[in-house]
Amino acid sequence: MPYERYGTKGADPSPLGQPITFSPSGRTALNRFMKSPMAEGLATWDPKVPHLRGEPTKDLIELYRRWGEGGWGMIVTGNIDTSFDALDDIGDMIITPKCEFRGPRFEKFQELAKGAKAHGSFILGQISHPGRQVQYRLNKEAISASDVQLEPKMDMMFGNPHAASKAEIDEIVEGFAYAAEYLEKAGFDGVELHGAHGYLISQFLSRRTNKRTDEYGTQTVENRLRFITDIARAIRKRVSPHFIVASKLNSVEFQDAGVTAEEAQEVCICLEREGFDFVELSGGNYESFGLKWEKESTQKREGFFLKFAKIISEGLSDDSKLKLYLVGGLRTTAAMLEVLNIVDGVSFARPAAAEPDFPLKVLKEGVTGSIKPVDGYDSIGGNFAVDLGIAKAQLTQTARGYEPIDLSDGEVVKRFQEDIDNWWKNVVADGDKLEYIRAPEYSGPLKLHE
Numbered sequence: 257m258p259y260e261r262y263g264t265k266g267a268d269p270s271p272l273g274q275p276i277t278f279s280p281s282g283r284t285a286l287n288r289f290m291k292s293p294m295a296e297g298l299a300t301w302d303p304k305v306p307h308l309r310g311e312p313t314k315d316l317i318e319l320y321r322r323w324g325e326g327g328w329g330m331i332v333t334g335n336i337d338t339s340f341d342a343l344d345d346i347g348d349m350i351i352t353p354k355c356e357f358r359g360p361r362f363e364k365f366q367e368l369a370k371g372a373k374a375h376g377s378f379i380l381g382q383i384s385h386p387g388r389q390v391q392y393r394l395n396k397e398a399i400s401a402s403d404v405q406l407e408p409k410m411d412m413m414f415g416n417p418h419a420a421s422k423a424e425i426d427e428i429v430e431g432f433a434y435a436a437e438y439l440e441k442a443g444f445d446g447v448e449l450h451g452a453h454g455y456l457i458s459q460f461l462s463r464r465t466n467k468r469t470d471e472y473g474t475q476t477v478e479n480r481l482r483f484i485t486d487i488a489r490a491i492r493k494r495v496s497p498h499f500i501v502a503s504k505l506n507s508v509e510f511q512d513a514g515v516t517a518e519e520a521q522e523v524c525i526c527l528e529r530e531g532f533d534f535v536e537l538s539g540g541n542y543e544s545f546g547l548k549w550e551k552e553s554t555q556k557r558e559g560f561f562l563k564f565a566k567i568i569s570e571g572l573s574d575d576s577k578l579k580l581y582l583v584g585g586l587r588t589t590a591a592m593l594e595v596l597n598i599v600d601g602v603s604f605a606r607p608a609a610a611e612p613d614f615p616l617k618v619l620k621e622g623v624t625g626s627i628k629p630v631d632g633y634d635s636i637g638g639n640f641a642v643d644l645g646i647a648k649a650q651l652t653q654t655a656r657g658y659e660p661i662d663l664s665d666g667e668v669v670k671r672f673q674e675d676i677d678n679w680w681k682n683v684v685a686d687g688d689k690l691e692y693i694r695a696p697e698y699s700g701p702l703k704l705h706e
């Protein structure tokens with residue numbers, strides 16, 4: 257049956273509609289909902305000419321306009337990379353120090369921000385550097401905290417990492433700061449640093465990937481945090497005091513020498529001191545996602561990382577002003593309300609791809625939860641890599657003016673699975689040519705958005 261949802265009736269969603277005020281920026285978001293970053297794969301791409309990459313397109317602007325209509329307190333973009341070749345993925349938005357505060361790229365960022373903010377949401381850009389998680393076909397030479405190679409995952413091979421020199425660190429820090437200034441000038445309300453999921457900032461934070469013995473090593477909390485604090489200080493020098501500065505962080509990494517919740521707590525305490533407004537707590541990385549309900553106990557509390565978020569939130573002082581959001585696996589209104597007893601806000605990726613106006617559905621229509629895909633098509637029980645492709649397809653449909661396909665409809669899913677299989681053959685055939693890049697297309701009828 258179409259539009260089957262998670263959850264049961266009876267929860268009063270009003271606490272999720274309460275505004276939330278940040279410090280030190282002093283800004284107040286409409287409500288507790290955050291659209292979590294999703295790399296959209298919709299910016300311009302050229303396999304050969306780097307500076308033609310990463311400009312927001314008409315489709316991308318339309319996607320953010322739709323989220324802007326959707327009632328989100330906070331909308332965070334997908335990865336915005338700070339270089340034309342150290343990319344998270346093809347179709348990411350890109351801002352490098354070579355991009356000027358005028359001209360077509362800048363105007364597109366302005367337009368994107370304007371549409372996202374039209375109904376009062378905040379729009380934040382997620383600034384990101386993949387470090388050693390750069391795909392080998394995009395860049396054979398990767399920069400990381402140390403030379404710890406990432407083994408192939410999800411049919412991808414990764415660049416060979418070397419330990420960043422001080423000059424390279426300074427250049428990357430400058431890239432983040434420049435991107436923040438650019439985004440503020442383009443009308444964004446703030447930035448979220450990508451400090452989670454095994455990206456470069458978390459490569460510095462985690463003992464698994466940081467083997468350095470210099471002042472950026474893991475010998476002390478101060479050293480472990482130096483890379484992210486360098487970035488935060490450089491950003492603060494370039495933006496106004498009411499610009500929101502935040503980070504996505506791993507609450508835990510499920511591996512040897514991976515970040516523990518206690519270490520993440522130390523990081524949060526320091527980030528508050530450094531003037532961060534909020535942290536979006538997530539977990540896992542390419543080596544171990546953690547993005548599914550692996551145990552019955554996780555399924556019960558829904559949030560994959562709630563247990564770890566609790567440890568972190570309890571470690572903050574009573575007068576702490578750092579706000580915490582939780583992302584990962586939240587699906588029912590009842591669970592979202594429970595989560596608000598521990599953190600300040602709730603964040604969503606896949607439900608935001610399936611329904612760009614998910615917050616309005618919860619707050620105004622009182623739905624019991626997000627759409628429940630047919631079995632096997634929501635990786636909270638299955639395969640996150642497949643979900644990435646499905647969610648990206650939905651983003652593309654919204655971006656072109658349609659409603660995203662309904663994954664609770666078995667007929668739709670059956671047809672779409674064939675489309676995915678065909679698309680995958682094209683991806684494999686593309687190999688290193690880097691031309692076949694977009695999300696799978698649904699071959700059935702799509703409904704126009706009214």
Ligand SMILES: Cc1cc2nc3c(=O)[nH]c(=O)nc-3n(C[C@H](O)[C@H](O)[C@H](O)COP(=O)(O)O)c2cc1C
Nearest residue numbers: 292293294295334335584585604605606644647648
């Ligand atoms: C299509 C897709 C793209 C994503 N891209 C990003 C990204 O650019 N940055 C990021 O921090 N997380 C990214 N994520 C992870 C999500 O933000 C989120 O942490 C994860 O999907 C768990 O939340 P969910 O259960 O609500 O989907 C992505 C997820 C999906 C499905």
